[in-house]
Amino acid sequence: MKRILVTGGCGFIGSNFIRLQLSEYPEIEVTNLDKLTYAGNLENLKDFESHSGYQFVKGDITDPEVVNSLLDSVDFDAVINFAAESHVDRSILDSGPFIQTNIVGTQVLLDAARKHEVNRYVQVSTDEVYGSLGPEGLFTEQTPIAPNSPYSASKAAADLLVRSYVNTFGFPAIITRCSNNYGPYQFPEKLIPLFISNAQEGKSLPIYGEGTNVRDWIHVMDHCRGIDAALRKGEPGQVYNFGGHAEMQNIEITKLLLKLLDKPESLIEYVTDRPGHDLRYAIDCSKAESELGWKVETDFQAGLKETIDWYLENPEWVNRIRTGKYREYYEQQYGTRLKS
Numbered sequence: 006m007k008r009i010l011v012t013g014g015c016g017f018i019g020s021n022f023i024r025l026q027l028s029e030y031p032e033i034e035v036t037n038l039d040k041l042t043y044a045g046n047l048e049n050l051k052d053f054e055s056h057s058g059y060q061f062v063k064g065d066i067t068d069p070e071v072v073n074s075l076l077d078s079v080d081f082d083a084v085i086n087f088a089a090e091s092h093v094d095r096s097i098l099d100s101g102p103f104i105q106t107n108i109v110g111t112q113v114l115l116d117a118a119r120k121h122e123v124n125r126y127v128q129v130s131t132d133e134v135y136g137s138l139g140p141e142g143l144f145t146e147q148t149p150i151a152p153n154s155p156y157s158a159s160k161a162a163a164d165l166l167v168r169s170y171v172n173t174f175g176f177p178a179i180i181t182r183c184s185n186n187y188g189p190y191q192f193p194e195k196l197i198p199l200f201i202s203n204a205q206e207g208k209s210l211p212i213y214g215e216g217t218n219v220r221d222w223i224h225v226m227d228h229c230r231g232i233d234a235a236l237r238k239g240e241p242g243q244v245y246n247f248g249g250h251a252e253m254q255n256i257e258i259t260k261l262l263l264k265l266l267d268k269p270e271s272l273i274e275y276v277t278d279r280p281g282h283d284l285r286y287a288i289d290c291s292k293a294e295s296e297l298g299w300k301v302e303t304d305f306q307a308g309l310k311e312t313i314d315w316y317l318e319n320p321e322w323v324n325r326i327r328t329g330k331y332r333e334y335y336e337q338q339y340g341t342r343l344k345s
């Protein structure tokens with residue numbers, strides 16, 4: 006595994022994955038193809054800009070010319086597809102970009118990778134494709150796909166395309182599905198960084214509905230190590246689930262964040278629920294544990310504390326986002342929901 010193409014490497018999970026590759030594998034050459042949408046940020050990899058094993062290419066995975074000319078110019082051993090529109094709330098406001106990037110982009114990448122006989126393709130997916138659980142049970146790799154949001158439907162469609170290329174063409178693809186990530190460089194529209202930033206600014210923390218929805222939190226580096234294990238040790242055609250073994254209700258994690266930040270619970274504001282809000286995600290990762298030798302390494306409380314510290318130590322990174330175009334989105338998303 007010498008030359009790899011990472012798409013969407015300027016986003017949260019992709020940039021952490023590139024960081025892991027360049028730190029762990031001295032011989033690796035990573036090309037990062039990223040369109041630099043609102044969530045793609047060159048600053049996320051600033052410390053690797055001049056690394057001899059790193060190359061950045063600005064481009065869109067939905068453009069066959071861009072993708073094919075890149076694959077013509079470099080003989081990649083693997084393609085790892087992180088490029089995606091990922092925020093459920095945005096997909097409810099406008100599903101168009103989700104269909105384009107997540108589905109059409111995956112099709113373009115699959116066709117180009119197949120044409121260039123790339124030996125390994127990893128589709129980075131999500132446990133949201135399985136839909137919603139009740140209070141009991143876990144998603145396994147056998148759980149039928151039943152997405153509920155435009156975002157998860159677009160990811161499920163992409164997974165099905167990947168599956169079809171495996172079955173139809175014998176294409177050597179692997180799918181990974183992970184639970185909710187947290188950690189440094191996460192765009193502050195997602196629950197944890199949004200609530201840290203709002204609390205720091207003395208703004209309300211908008212909890213959807215009653216706050217009883219459950220998510221399973223995994224540190225982004227544990228997820229990235231999982232993708233790395235799937236890339237190097239996984240069997241083509243297989244799906245691998247990853248999760249953090251850290252299930253929490255939204256209200257519980259919010260109170261924990263406020264406690265760690267030493268901020269009052271009076272900042273919590275219950276707001277209109279997300280339409281079609283999935284109740285609970287919880288995932289069985291025993292296949293990844295037994296077949297890939299992967300396991301969660303980050304203790305949740307320690308990881309959360311370290312994540313809070315990262316946001317507090319990087320106010321410029323946060324402020325550049327929060328004072329930019331993001332303000333329009335925040336107003337659109339929360340303007341009528343929030344009292345304050």
Ligand SMILES: Cc1cn([C@H]2C[C@H](O)[C@@H](COP(=O)(O)OP(=O)(O)O[C@H]3O[C@H](C)C(=O)[C@H](O)[C@H]3O)O2)c(=O)[nH]c1=O
Nearest residue numbers: 091092093131183184185194195196211212213218255
């Ligand atoms: C932004 C926000 C969220 N929430 C609730 C909604 C969810 O129950 C939970 C987490 O929401 P968030 O939008 O951070 O993440 P999910 O909707 O669970 O989806 C995330 O995890 C999966 C695996 C992916 O695949 C998605 O790409 C990723 O965005 O907090 C609130 O109550 N208030 C808020 O302001």
